[in-house]
Amino acid sequence: MALTTAPGATRRTGPVAPTPSRTAGRRAGLGRKVRDNLTGHTFLIGAVACFAVFSWYPMVRGVVMSFQRTRRGETTWVGWDNYSRIIADPSFWTAWKNTFVFTGLALVLGYLVPFFVAILLNELRHAKGYLRVLVYLPVMLPPASALFLFKFYAYDPSEAGLFNAILTALGLPTSEWMQSPTMTMPAMVIASTWMNMGGAVLIYLAALQNIPGELYEAAEIDGAGLWRRILHVTVPQTRLILALLAMLQIVATMQLFIEPLILANGAGTQDSATSVAYLIYQHGFFQNDLNGAAALGVIMLVVLAGFSAVYLRLTARQD
Helix, strand or coil: CCCCCCCCCCCCCCCCCCCCHHHHHHHHHHHHHHHHHEEEEEEHHHHHHHHHHHHHHHHHHHEEEEEEEEEECCCCCCCCCCHHHHHHCCCHHHHHHHHHHHHHHHCCCCHHHHHHHHHHHHHHHHCCHHHHHHHHHHCCHHHHHHHHHHHHHHCCCCCCCCHHHHHHHHCCCCHHHCCCCCCHHHHHHHHHHHHHHHHHHHHHHHHHHHCCCCHHHHHHHHHHHHHHHHHHHHHHHHHHHHHHHHHHHHHHCCCCCHHHHCCCCCCCCCCCCCCHHHHHHHHHHHHCHHHHHHHHHHHHHHHHHHHHHHHHHHHHHHH
């Protein structure tokens, strides 16, 4: 008996074969995605390769060297001997003390001054562009040139030096600056702040301009003065930027190197300028102790990683 289909009933059939036009369109779209991803991955591979060769490999190589000792071309594994020898060196603790003192002074001066300069520039009505260029100008100078300018012009221990001339005009006693063990660190912080604060000021300015003006108007209506507006409006609204730049400030200042190298000729008077980074340089290039320098570099890496972990933990809690 033949089977017939009732009128109006739907007849079940197998999957509809794609037409040639649909197949060609899908292939073209797939080829376009492959080409787009291939271009992106090509750029990504280049960046990853450069990062691996110039960052990761030296880092891994330094960790390996810190457990080795090389003498007359022969390399042997010595375990933790390099670390024990470095830690037993009195210069190790002096360098860390100087580095932490510099970091603390930089957080007081080099971290707060750019913030208040940015607030001042943000409040001005006229010459904003000129003053921004003036503040950012030291960043465009080569660091070595700026530090030599401070060393031979501003920090001249005689009365011909700029700072001593200002102190003399104010009737205050002059200073020997870099020749004085007590003034070495403050002098380096002043020079470092002048050189590097331009970038931080611009970042703070961008954050300040994103604060709604209604918040300041409401604070003024409530009778808040300048300092209360800064404390209760400006600081909370720029909290994330302040936390980020604080962490970057700590990481950057703990790698103190070029300031003592140029301003204090390395160690300074009574080792008052010796930093951890300069001690690494001294071990590697003056004492020919590359393994000890690698061990000291690994210790600095661990300390900076610890600061970064604390920062990430604190910011995660705040979020």
